[in-house]
Amino acid sequence: MVYDETLAARIREHAAGVPVEEKRMFGGLAFLLGGHLAVAASRDGGLLARCAPQDSEGLIARPGVSRMEMRGREMDGWLRVSAEAVADEEDLEGWVERGLAYAGSLPPK
Numbered sequence: 001m002v003y004d005e006t007l008a009a010r011i012r013e014h015a016a017g018v019p020v021e022e023k024r025m026f027g028g029l030a031f032l033l034g035g036h037l038a039v040a041a042s043r044d045g046g047l048l049a050r051c052a053p054q055d056s057e058g059l060i061a062r063p064g065v066s067r068m069e070m071r072g073r074e075m076d077g078w079l080r081v082s083a084e085a086v087a088d089e090e091d092l093e094g095w096v097e098r099g100l101a102y103a104g105s106l107p108p109k
Contacts, residue, residue, distance in 0.1 A: 003028040003041040007086070011039055011047075014096040031099075035109030038099035046083040047092075050099045053077035077102075 008022075008029045020031045020038065027043030040048040048068060051059060053076035059065055064085030068078035086092040 003043050004045060004083070005041075007047070007083070007092075008041040010089070010092055011041060011096055014093050015039075015100065018100055020100075031096075033100055033103040034106060036103040036106045038103035039096050042080065044080070047081040047086050047095055049079045049081050049095045050102045051077055051079060052102055052105075 011031055015031055015038075018033065020033050021035075023030050023032055025037065026040060026048065028040045028048065030037050030040035030048075032038060036050070037048075038050055042048045046064075056067060056076040056079065059079060060067060062085070064082035066080050067074040067076065068080050069075070070078070081095055086095060
């Protein structure tokens, strides 16, 4: 499945003015800040979002949010957010801001 182009356009709007780089990754379209993934329009629908690893537990308590699984292992700091959980612009904005803040806190690659 190809990433949701409408979602990618919505992410672009919320990231306007921030020097993000777009790159195809994980089968979706990733938005990177300083070389670090902040958010991505997922090939599975919805969003892949970065956060501080210590925030993962509290965030997965929200409806439509789960840890991303890589090679059979759940990863703190990497979250899948369902399409339903980012259908509202305010909700999407919150996830984009969270991802950009986390990526921006890391040293540039």
